[in-house]
Amino acid sequence: MFKIVISRSNPMVHHTANACLFPVCALHHVAVTTVEGIGNTKSRLHPAQERIAKSHGSQCGFCTPGIVMSMYTLLRNKPEPKMEDIEDAFQGNLCRCTGYRPILEGYRTFAKVMMSSSLFNSSEFQPLDPTQEPIFPPELMTQSNKQQKQLCFKGERVMWIQPTTLKELVALKSQYPNAKLVVGNTEVGIEMRLKNMLYPVIIAPAWISEMNAVQHTETGVTFGAACTLSSVEEVLRKVVAELPPYKAEVFQAVLEQLRWFAGPQIRNVAALGGNIMTASPISDLNPVLMASGIIHLPLISPCSTEGKRTITMDEKFFTGYRKTIVKPEEILLSVEIPYSKKGEYFSAFKQASRREDDIAIVTCGMRVLFQDGTNRVEEIKLSYGGMAPTTVLALKTCKELTGRDWNEKLLQDACRLLAGEMDLSPSAPGGMVDFRRTLTLSFFFKFYLTVLQKLSKNYNGTVSAAREDELFLLEDVEWRISWSCVLLQEVPRGQAVEDMVGRPLMHVSAAKQACGEAVYCDDIPHYENELYLTLVTSTKAHAKILSVDASEAQSVPGFVCFVSAKDVPGSNITGIANDETVFVTCVGHIIGAVLADTQEHSRRAAKVVKIKYEELKPIVTIQEAIEKQSFLKSIKRINKGDVKKGFEESDHILEGEMYLGGQEHFYLETHCTLAVPKGEDGEMELFVSTQNPMKTQEFAANALGVPSNRIVVRVKRMGGGFGGKETRNTILTTAVAVAAFKTGRPVRCMLDRDEDMLISGGRHPFLGRYKVGFMKNGKVKSLEVSYYGNGGNSVDLSYGVMDRALLHLDNSYNIPNVSSVGIVCKTNLPSNTAFRGFGGPQGMMIAECWMSDLARKCGLPPEEVRKLNLYHEGDLTHFNQKLEGFTLRRCWDECLSSSSYHVFWSCLAGALVHVYTDGSVLLTHGGTEMGQGLHTKMIQVASRSLGIPTSNIYISETSTNTVPNTSPTAASVSADINGMAVHNACQTILKRLEPIKQSNPKGSWEDWIKAAYENCVSLSATGIPDLGYDFEKNEGKPFCYFSYGVACSEVEIDCLTGDHKNIRTDIVMDVGTSLNPAIDIGQIEGAFVQGLGLFTMEELRYSPEGNLYTRGPGMYKIPAFGDIPTEFYVSLLRDCPNSKAVYSSKAVGEPPLFLSASVFYAIKDAIYSARKDSGLTEPFRLDSPATPERIRNACVDIFTKMCPSAEPGTFKPWSVRV
Template sequence: MLFQEVPKGQSEEDMVGRPLPHLGASMQACGEAVYCDDIPRYQNELSLRLVTSTRAHAKIKTRLLIRLLVELSSTLVWCITKSLGTWQVHSLLKQTHLLCNQDSLGSHIASPGEFYIGGQEHFYLETHCTIAVPKGEAGEMELFVSTQNTMKTQAFAAKVLGVPANRILVRVKRLGGGFGGKETRSTVVSTAVALAAYKTGCPVRCMLDRDEDMLITGGRHPFLARYKVGFMKTGRIVALEVDHYSNAGNTLDLSEAIMDRALFHMDNCYKIPNIRGTGRLCKTNLPSNTAFRGFGGPQGMLIAEQWMSEVAVTCGLPAEEVRRKNMYKEGDLTHFNQKLEGFTLTRCWDECLASSQYHARKSEIDKFNKENCWKKRGLCIVPTKFGISFTVSFLNQAGALIHVYTDGSVLLTHGGTEMGQGLHTKMVQVSSLGLWESSLTPRCLYEGRCCVKLSSGTYQKPKQAQQSLSALQVEGAFVQGLGLFTLEELQYSPEGSLYTRGPSTYKIPAFGSIPIEFRVSLLRDSPNKKAIYASKAIGEPPLFLASSIFFAIKDAIRAARAQHSDNNIKELFRLDSPATPEKIRNACVDKFTTLCVTGVPENCKAWSLRV
């Protein structure tokens, strides 16, 4: 890892920018950190379990003794369109349009295509957990919850119990991971637990088993894209039209905002003169899909890089050359009319090409592929432009409360949740400087406030509160993206039952999946005047960078296909995400793959269906 050193002469009391260790690291490593289910049991505590239905879209005729929350988690409503060979879902919740200039495009190459991106399970180490403790007067209740969203947890519990929100106290000290999966779906558990505690008058606890958590809480939205791209023989993109379909599940949840973000990222880093995007949310009788790191952005950008790679192949040009030719420049307007200011993309791109010795590596790979018949290598570089913050602008605010006690200790309360990303550590660094400065000059305590990150930009970072934790976030996000694009595949039965309900059937990246040579550098001398201490978002943008692995794999497959005389090197082939080993092998197309029957006869029931 390469960091930018703190400026010479920076005071020793100024902790901003210094690589301090994660405040909870030692406690987490030795098992002393207290998570929700580690809280000692109350004397009269009850345990709650959720009852799941074996049928989807069904009515419960028998009244249960205690009304528990039931998640319906089975059959998907299917309509197979034989002429298209793809699936369509009956119910469409909402359609969103982005429409820009539709001028006459003149003579160009038009290339249609279709691309599917599978869903992803959050697989946080700590599953959903809630402890509800009724206080015995005026409907007051204390909730200890593993959630990213204390406000919704409080509001939902208050509404169900019929009490004002100020009677519900929600406590969150730390989460054992969240990744967006505990933004709204934690209320499935917390609301049921609160109701049980209210009815019984006793403390109630519920922590889901892994299979229960995977079955009912949803994950990243699967996407299907149908696109048409118009481009010149030089590789210059002149027009784009993409229809996006997402599997929303059985409720709206955050699917609308996720589709919005997918549409905002359908250009990734490329200036497209004529662009049209549509988004359709497909209602299905599966658990509602929800927020996941990237929030629709990775799906929109992966689709963009899919058609961009096909343009490069069709034109017979290096993919990195075509990508560079179409990139935005400083001051350009996006398709949603945002002016790009402080746009460091080309600088990041050039530095990455140089530091990775990209062209030398590419020559080595070409040589290796010519000399080896059954082993192939691939290489790819992919840019990222990620729009952070909420699309509803009034949500982009934050506050904090600092108590300075007479013994000199300080209590900092802020609106963020510590999920392992080191937020508490960064906030302590920021507030400590503010308090230190306040002790020297007559300044108000609000200078020690916490602040959300407010900036658009690339994954490489300027000086900020904690560069070492930021670099670790890049590594973690990249590896999670590796899982999304190459390993993690959700399998459903024809009746909609989830087969992959645990680590034995659902494979996430392990230690062996992490690259041995893994270099992360943070962009130097890149100020951001719009945020505290030049802060930029670090949690979500790096995830999509792992798509470079997906397209490097596709590059290697193309090399394998090209060695057969009956295959054209410019021939396009389909490889959906994730690029699992069996998909990779079958895509290579040789004498062995012809022995493998991949089609399903009409009279045969498939064991697994794509959702």
């Protein structure tokens, strides 16, 4: 995620690159700028740093440096960018906290597109002055003018050689015929890091002039094979602007594909030749190049007597998965992209799970050349990626279509032929078989209509145009510049200026985060003699371990030891329910760990540990668990009223089920622990990225066999948490603690993203089965519902998640008769755990499913049926809690009004406060900071409570030796309980100061504190701020209060591809009296966008054996900048104080996440409209998430019918729904 800026002279260019991929060896003669190099908190922030901080665009801060550097690079190249430039620059940047809106709003000021924002004052921003940017280093400028010499760097296992001439390159390839040619390292770097590939010799041709040259010829434009994709894009844009349109058809298609090819930091370094030679079957460009005509690829070989040969990129070019006809010793010199001819038409298409920076599911290039002045096909090429192990041409189809007229008969025959030729095995790698097959036909239909329209226009109506009802299918889902607006509460008139409660105070760490100065766990400087730990985990879903052999690891340089269960001095049983072991022999869990002197050595050693298994049959899915009755023992029920009688009185009864997939937390900072043994009495200090210091302390002490008072857990900040660091960090922390105990040396471990996703679990997948009785007017009378959650292989927090799902099964609807049961399935997957919402989104989503379907069954508008069933003030919920201060109907009315809906539709906590003699305050509380602004809010609470400026108050960290026995920072109650604890502690100090203030009423805060110290008054204080519910009796009070919110969303879907775009979302949220509106709105937007991922995009795909396919950002996609609503309006409900929390506030971290279900059900409504065109009017099943695959498959049409599904049970699927 971290970006650097690479600057070169002659000519001067600046571009971003991914620091984690770009080799240091390739940086010779270039200037590298990091976020620390453009500004800092000690002297001056760069405007790119200042604006993201002051516009509240930094929450956890882990992504902030990368976003800052993307903006900085754009400003160096274009000091007055357009908003389109800004949004394009952020492709490839991800943020899991903010929802992107505040980042775009802050940086919008550079584009001179102003919006009135009450969250920040743009007049306070320092102006951008390009003349003040750092100059290119003169010594590098001097070196670049000198003759370059060949470079050679040698490591332990890899040699990097960078030649300067083609002659040198040819000689090197002769010496090392199997050497990899690397320009940007975007493919080889991934293979070496994540796929355990080793390339002993790497040759970098970036300095070879012939391989960077661009030539304009009579037949096209020739690019050197080392030309970066960004340079190809730049050249083609200029060429297209100068050429007649008919001549630039291929160039336009290449540009369209490049627009969505990765992000700029990849396009800036990845080479055109590298993309071809990688031979990926889902390449964005290879189908376009293959279809474009005759692509000549000149090759040079040191072994050939002729020296050079030219090959054609045709159906023979790709010989197998990631293989071509190019010989190992041959070098690709250049690629010629041809001009198109008169009468030639070209289109390219790509479908992915996410529009920005995502690999293709299916991609294609389509070209047709007509006989002069006619609509008769002279030549046609249809090339597809994602339909075979290689890029393929539909040769049979093309042969049949040649010589035919471009009309509906040709369309029908083409689709029939393609359906047969582009067939896939139902077990094909990658899955989504029906979707992929349908896309081949959908793309051709779009191509057919596009060409038909152009023919009609070019031949003045002699060729029939597309029908009116088909033209809308040519419109891509629109991707427009985003726009947003927030409506805040206003602080009361007369509130003191220094009283910051209710004001949009900037996140206290935002500036440090924007400058790269914020310290995260792995940023702690290395200790002398420190070791690095790498986990060894099971590769089998269910198996007995027969043997573990770490002998080969001992030969790896720097190896120290292997740690296993026998090294645990205390208890090897851990977990929330004491049903897990530190080192275990079950699914995806830790078997052991390797310690070495460096991270690289530790990882190498771990990879060669050999494990022998006796495989057992796993239980992976909810359906399998139901069939085999594999359940965790606690089954919860909530019953109310007489369900049987309710069904008897109902006019209609609807039965159905809905599945909701799980979700990966994808906190940007993965799990990390540093354990430092203190050398006496078993003392150990643990620096951990955790939401739960107390449990971390308890579990580590338990594993080490020492009392908890010997373990100190310290948390400075986290790079995101979302519930994923509430309990699951302990499986890593205990392993690291045991390793540190065994060796007596400090031990560190930060998981790679794929490791983290493999072992840490996520949101529980759910299956809901329901039976609902209702009247003709849509009034619900009775509900019977069963929830099944996939808990994984241990209890963890699954019972609590299921409890919450049952408590939210009504969402906001008054259901007089309810019978519900919640069952947690035990499966052979890593244990699922807490995630923002904690079961609530699953429970509410299933409620909205049956509510949506019964409205359709009644033939009534869904919004009318929803409003009819909403609770009223004073109603009792299905768990018998009375609703007081019920503001939901206010939120409903305001949201429908602001969105113009009808117009368009026609726990425990603690705090410790130290006051020092200079009047400054050190505040410590039991909550942890993970980006949610908790520290900022606590400072605001302390400021008001003590009546002093926020600048006098400082929070250093959360640690178990200052505030013991804390609750985890979770469940959206941290501000409530810690805020009250801070308030109580401050009140204690004020009470002690009362006599001193009375004796000196005109004194200052500093005077009173000094007098208190002289009079031996304690200036430290602690503070501790009746909930409970009985499922058996259905009585009690599970919630202190309720949070309310309403969202209205508008979407567009592409019925042919399954794409969707969020056009507009309006949110009205009741947060009580906001402690900090900027932070609260940031939480609302961040939760909403995280929910967008849950309900529309993020999909965990497992093999039938329980192996997770979707590991890492390459396979698992969270929402990006372009996925947020184009228009995003958030309002805080006014005049609704909450008397049950600190300063009348309400929890805001989790409740807004479910509001993104409005997008899911807007998509479902759009699909319903599309299905009506096929004569389908009954309610239909749409599981979550609503991915392009599910959307397209639900839009039943002639193309889906031409690609029928294989009969379940007749094949082994590539992936299963867990």
